[in-house]
Amino acid sequence: MVRQRHDLGESFARLLRAVIALEQPVLEQHGLVMWDYVVLTALGQADAPAQAALADLVGRDTTRLIPILDRLEARSAVRRDVDPADRRNRIVRLTDPGRQLLVACQQDIRSAEAVLLSDIDPGERHIFIRLLDTLAEQHNRSRK
Amino acid sequence: MVRQRHDLGESFARLLRAVIALEQPVLEQHGLVMWDYVVLTALGQADAPAQAALADLVGRDTTRLIPILDRLEARSAVRRDVDPADRRNRIVRLTDPGRQLLVACQQDIRSAEAVLLSDIDPGERHIFIRLLDTLAEQHNRSRK
DNA sequence: TATTGTTATACTCTATAACTATA
DNA sequence: TATAGTTATAGAGTATAACAATA
Numbered sequence A, B: 001m002v003r004q005r006h007d008l009g010e011s012f013a014r015l016l017r018a019v020i021a022l023e024q025p026v027l028e029q030h031g032l033v034m035w036d037y038v039v040l041t042a043l044g045q046a047d048a049p050a051q052a053a054l055a056d057l058v059g060r061d062t063t064r065l066i067p068i069l070d071r072l073e074a075r076s077a078v079r080r081d082v083d084p085a086d087r088r089n090r091i092v093r094l095t096d097p098g099r100q101l102l103v104a105c106q107q108d109i110r111s112a113e114a115v116l117l118s119d120i121d122p123g124e125r126h127i128f129i130r131l132l133d134t135l136a137e138q139h140n141r142s143r144k
Numbered sequence C: 001t002a003t004t005g006t007t008a009t010a011c012t013c014t015a016t017a018a019c020t021a022t023a
Numbered sequence D: 001t002a003t004a005g006t007t008a009t010a011g012a013g014t015a016t017a018a019c020a021a022t023a
Helices: A008-029 A034-045 A051-058 A062-074 A096-117 A122-138 B008-029 B034-045 B051-058 B062-074 B096-117 B122-138
Strands: A078-083 A086-094 B078-083 B086-094
Touching (some): A008 A034, A008 B008, A034 A086, A034 A096, A122 B008, A122 B122, B034 B062, B051 B086, B086 B096
Antiparallel strands (some): B078 B086
16 A cells, blocks of 8 residues: 555644643643643733633633633632723733743743654754744634 | 744644544544544554554554444444454454545545645645654654 | 623543453 | 453543623
């Protein structure tokens, strides 16, 4: 049988699994689970005007976001403030220690990830990372 | 705040989600769920000498593989034959209709996936696909 | 009445541990 | 005794629906 390239789905799935395996111990060191880190990362970009918006951004529904925020709030990494303009909304934002936690995590995650791409040619690696980033950006919108 | 590239994990996760969303309706048309297709694809490469080996290959444990094989066997897409050399093992292989099903699916999946990369420069796309394939190949070994 | 955030219930999926048959 | 495959039970994770506060 002729050798054929893998499906995109298969490749992405395998690489995601490899990345998760790399990241798991790093996150554990910081006392976080994956979704905690995902939420912190999203909040690192910008404050969330409401929990629903944040849930949409990270690709979960609001009910699954709540226990994550409970955890992060309990350790003072994020704050939920009622929006004065519409008291139904909660504005979610990083605290200062929350941002420090995020930055520290991000550094460790980046070093761990670097291993994954270390074997490939630097020029091609640059193209690869840029395309990956661009494509991911195109598909950041929600189907939860 | 300075714009920074996404984590690899985030990019892979988003793209995987996008791919799954694209593939879902295709698989549904063929009456398959994702894992059915994953198993068919693995068997398309080579017969499995035992179910444990197949489970390892697709990255699940043996107990979760069983209902998948039950489904596929029920519709005559695969066969489980006892290995004469060691009667504890079941050799798993595609049937002829199973291979036809796989080929038909694969074609539809590829066309669906093509949309995802259609916007990017053909030269860079080629590099991207090749690297993706190579990296996925490097990480095909099991941590289930 | 509609919407945000929350809680509670039911459901699905996954992991662990027994069980059968072969070796 | 150990291993391959299977089945059964318990636990985690997810989805759905109801609820309180606000608009």
